[in-house]
Amino acid sequence: xxxxxxxRQAAYxxxxxxxxxxxxxxxxxxxxxxxxxxxxxxxxxxxxxxxxSARFIENIELIMHNGPSDFEKLDNIMHQFKGSxxxxxxxxxxxxxxxxxxxxxxxxxxxxxxxxxxxKQEHAALRRKLESYLQVFQIxxxxxxxxxxxxx
Amino acid sequence: xxxxxxxxxxxxxxxxxxxxxxxxxxFPAGLRVLVVDDDPTCLRILEKMLRNCLYEVTKxxxxxxxxxxxxxxxxxxxIVISDVHMPDMDGFKLLEHVGLEMDLPVIMxxxxxxxxxxxxxxxxxxxxxxxxxxxMEALKNIWQxxxxxxxxxxxxxxxxxxxxAGDGAMQQKSSDDVEYSPSTNEGNWxxxxxxxxxxxxxxxxxxxxxxxLKKPRVVWSVELHQQxxxxxxxxxxxxxxxxxxxxxxxxxxxxxxxxxxxxxxxRLYLRRLSGASPHNNGLGNAFLGDxxxxxxxxxxxxxxxxxxxxxxxxxxxLVSLGRVAAKPAISVDQRNIFSFENPKLRFLxxxxxxxxxxxxVNLLHGIPTNMDSKQLATLHQSAQARQNKSTPVVMSQAIxxxxxxxxxxxxxxxxxxxxxxxPRTQRAESAANSFSLVSxxxxxxxxxxxxxxxxxxxxxxxxxxxxxxxxxFHEQNIGRNQEWGVQNVGPAFDSAQLLHLPxxxxxxxxxxxxxxFSSNQINKATALVGSTPGIGQQINSSLANNSLVxxxxxxxxxxxxxxxxxxxxxxxxxxxxxxxQQAGIEPVENEFGFDEYHLDNLIV
Numbered sequence: 001x002x003x004x005x006x007x008r009q010a011a012y013x014x015x016x017x018x019x020x021x022x023x024x025x026x027x028x029x030x031x032x033x034x035x036x037x038x039x040x041x042x043x044x045x046x047x048x049x050x051x052x053s054a055r056f057i058e059n060i061e062l063i064m065h066n067g068p069s070d071f072e073k074l075d076n077i078m079h080q081f082k083g084s085x086x087x088x089x090x091x092x093x094x095x096x097x098x099x100x101x102x103x104x105x106x107x108x109x110x111x112x113x114x115x116x117x118x119x120k121q122e123h124a125a126l127r128r129k130l131e132s133y134l135q136v137f138q139i140x141x142x143x144x145x146x147x148x149x150x151x152x
Numbered sequence: 153x154x155x156x157x158x159x160x161x162x163x164x165x166x167x168x169x170x171x172x173x174x175x176x177x178x179f180p181a182g183l184r185v186l187v188v189d190d191d192p193t194c195l196r197i198l199e200k201m202l203r204n205c206l207y208e209v210t211k212x213x214x215x216x217x218x219x220x221x222x223x224x225x226x227x228x229x230x231i232v233i234s235d236v237h238m239p240d241m242d243g244f245k246l247l248e249h250v251g252l253e254m255d256l257p258v259i260m261x262x263x264x265x266x267x268x269x270x271x272x273x274x275x276x277x278x279x280x281x282x283x284x285x286x287x288m289e290a291l292k293n294i295w296q297x298x299x300x301x302x303x304x305x306x307x308x309x310x311x312x313x314x315x316x317a318g319d320g321a322m323q324q325k326s327s328d329d330v331e332y333s334p335s336t337n338e339g340n341w342x343x344x345x346x347x348x349x350x351x352x353x354x355x356x357x358x359x360x361x362x363x364x365l366k367k368p369r370v371v372w373s374v375e376l377h378q379q380x381x382x383x384x385x386x387x388x389x390x391x392x393x394x395x396x397x398x399x400x401x402x403x404x405x406x407x408x409x410x411x412x413x414x415x416x417x418x419r420l421y422l423r424r425l426s427g428a429s430p431h432n433n434g435l436g437n438a439f440l441g442d443x444x445x446x447x448x449x450x451x452x453x454x455x456x457x458x459x460x461x462x463x464x465x466x467x468x469x470l471v472s473l474g475r476v477a478a479k480p481a482i483s484v485d486q487r488n489i490f491s492f493e494n495p496k497l498r499f500l501x502x503x504x505x506x507x508x509x510x511x512x513v514n515l516l517h518g519i520p521t522n523m524d525s526k527q528l529a530t531l532h533q534s535a536q537a538r539q540n541k542s543t544p545v546v547m548s549q550a551i552x553x554x555x556x557x558x559x560x561x562x563x564x565x566x567x568x569x570x571x572x573x574x575p576r577t578q579r580a581e582s583a584a585n586s587f588s589l590v591s592x593x594x595x596x597x598x599x600x601x602x603x604x605x606x607x608x609x610x611x612x613x614x615x616x617x618x619x620x621x622x623x624x625f626h627e628q629n630i631g632r633n634q635e636w637g638v639q640n641v642g643p644a645f646d647s648a649q650l651l652h653l654p655x656x657x658x659x660x661x662x663x664x665x666x667x668x669f670s671s672n673q674i675n676k677a678t679a680l681v682g683s684t685p686g687i688g689q690q691i692n693s694s695l696a697n698n699s700l701v702x703x704x705x706x707x708x709x710x711x712x713x714x715x716x717x718x719x720x721x722x723x724x725x726x727x728x729x730x731x732x733q734q735a736g737i738e739p740v741e742n743e744f745g746f747d748e749y750h751l752d753n754l755i756v
Binding site for chain 1: 190191192193194196197200201204235237262263264284285286287288
């Protein structure tokens, strides 16, 4: 009873992440990698991503604080951030990163600022969503034993 | 960062597929992969993916450290996967170093999918380029690069080892090469295992070589290498010699030998780059792709000495026919049958050696010919006719043995090769992928370029100094016109004259006769024109019947015994038809085909 409810909830949250374009197929790759050896692999990677990716944003903000200067460097950092985001399937974040890079290439500082704001927003939003989903998922996992994902 | 295993564990860890007598059903499980990425998230995911593929994974988040790892653990890894954008060292830099120092396959990866970056990876020698996010499916197949690399190493080795080209092991290798054709991405398990066995031997050899070359080791750091590259570029790669490079680099403690050895590696590296095409287009065979030397590894040479030449002729006739890009089975046969005795033969260096020895070398000549299907058919018939008369190879029209087909040859324009005259001492070098007939050294050469319209693949085109690239006789080519254009006609002849050579041909033979080449399987008729005015007179009396009998003692298994060459080349088509007689002596291979002759390296 409670188990089914949990399952439905997890499934719903997961579905929403895909439906709203927060995540793409790469996330499913992560789920597939979750196994007995690494039962919390998705969570581990998501945490790794969030603990690491903050530095990119900080660096970018630091550079941008000095006004429009080194677009190439901004582009490079954002490129790394994008690579990282894409590896967990953070679709929306990735999209905003691309937007930022385009502004860099165009030398559009205002555009960069705007895009960075979007990046940060999506980055934070995804974190909230993922954390709540993974929380439910882990409870479910403990109850059900090994599962890779919840079916919608 | 998790550098995982310590150096010790690298050296001691031998992958499952390397142990167990070299055969492992688990392959590619245990493939030793080094992953380099500064992004911890990507690195973690890659690690997990690779582990799920059952590879043995070492991860590293810094390129410099990765490079050090690789240096400390030579033979400790099978393949490297590296990110492109890294703060401490660009992935391309790492790629370059790995290519130079350990020659491991390197896969580049990046979220950047722009064409120029991918291109940069490829031109720097990456065996693959993965776009991030990397997917499991892409990693499942990376072992193929390891296999392919090993195959290429064999090919390189083959090039160096020409001397033993006839032994059984080589033969097997070459058949393996075929199985590992780059065009077959999947490879096949059994052959993969076979390959592995050979790799072991190969590695053994490598180690031996390495140990004999042990010298005070110079670590070619990025900076040092950069200095080196700068010096080389300044001098020009062709003119860069260790001494000058050393002078330019001006690094205390560095010796000429250090530079020389590094230069050698660098050249190999460049050569690999020039041949580093992920796909070998054109020919679907496995022999292509190595820096333009194409199928040299499968080359076999015929080395005959003219019977008549002994003692009387100042030079020895040497004919070596390199056969390239033939179908697998045949190349094996050929290898088996035709072997050079001179172990020093080096295909790779033949060119330089030739240049350096400064002796006059008459090059191969190709005579432009046309062959249409009808004529070719006639050729076939005539060949058959001759075969019945057990006249193995007919050279020209006035052949006394009364080859009926003779006249039919008129007007048949097969690709013709005039021969080359190499002083005997040059034999080994000149033998590389070419065939040469003895000819009078005074004859200037025709250099012609084969212009087979199809099947000349990109690899060959790329090859350096390919003077002749005849891709004539593909099976499918039968019946097509082959056009051969003369590039350069030496002063001594114009082409018409060439066809009217009064002299006798002193052919040391040359006849590339495929074993088991039965008449209905002749894919091509190769005409050989030997032109040696003046030599004829010297031919000893045993050849009174105007024909030369080719001594075939070096080809014991070969189905043909002798080759007749008519001395009186009075007619326009001075052609030699290669014809194997006695078909069926060797197992007949249906796919036999002379695909190409690469006549590189023959430069005056």
